[in-house]
Amino acid sequence: MAKALCNLQRDITLDNGKARCKRKRSTKKRRSSKPSECIANFPTWKELVRWARVDAQCLEERCNIGYRAAPILRLALMFANGKLDEDEITKLEQSSDPTAFQSLYQKLLGIKGFGPFVCSNILMCAGFYQRIPSDTETIRHLKQVHGKGNCSNNTNARDVEEIYGQYDPFQCLAYWMELVEEYESKSGKLSELDASSYHLVTGSLCRDK
Structure with missing residues (x-):
């Protein structure tokens, strides 16, 4: 899904921003000055809003991202209508208030389709590392690396705080550094x-077989 979104951004760039949603999938090979395997960047909210024309079905079909298309466009539209502002996020990053990220988190949490895991990932990408995006991978990691054999959805938040709270406000960075080290031990x-x-x-790669 991430690759599909990056490839969409590549196509938009190659078409000088004129790429548009097409209901019927063409059987013709898209013209491209770059190899098809080339990956670009994630599309900006401006590119998504202009290209998809606020059409979630269009984005869903083009990138095969299923139900995630609508929440992605909702996030883009929050920037388009001013409910989220890039300059405000930059100011939050520069704030000395350790709880400044909470206001952004609450705004994101108010978007239909955005739960704690998604919002924590967005905060991480925006430069706020206090909230760890916890899922089944987090539970696996805590069990295998930190010996939390009884870790579950019910205890995950408590276990995460116990282990990574000492790194505040960089809990997420500490967690990801551990994951990278673990992955690299298996794949280089x-x-x-x-x-x-x-x-x-x-x-x-790290699961018991």
């Missing part, structure tokens, strides 16, 4: 991996 240096192998680097 991630910086040396070919882009086509990125999708192979997951917690499945």
Whole structure:
């Protein structure tokens, strides 16, 4: 899904921003001045709003991202209508208030389809590392690396705070550094991996067989 969104951004860039949603999938090969496996960046909210024309079905079909298309567009539209502001986020990053990120978190949490895991990931990408995006991979990691054999959805938040609270306000960075070290012990240096192998680097490498 991430690759599909990046490839969409590449196509928009190659078409000088004129790429538009097409209901019927063309059987003709898209013209491109770059190899098809080339990956660009994630599309900006401006690119998504202009390209999809606020059409979630269009984005869903183009990138095969299912129900996630609508929440993605909702986030883009919050920037378009001024409910979220890039300059405000920058100011929050520069704030000396350790709880400044909470206001952004609450705004994101108010978007239909955005739960704690998604919002914590967005905060991480925006430069706020206090909230760890916890899921089944987090539970696996805590069990195998930190000996939390009884870790579950019910105890996950408490276990995360116990282990990573000492790194405040960089809990998420500490967690991800551990994950990277664990993954690299199985697959080698991630910086040396070919882009086509990125999708192979997951917690499945570290699961007991």
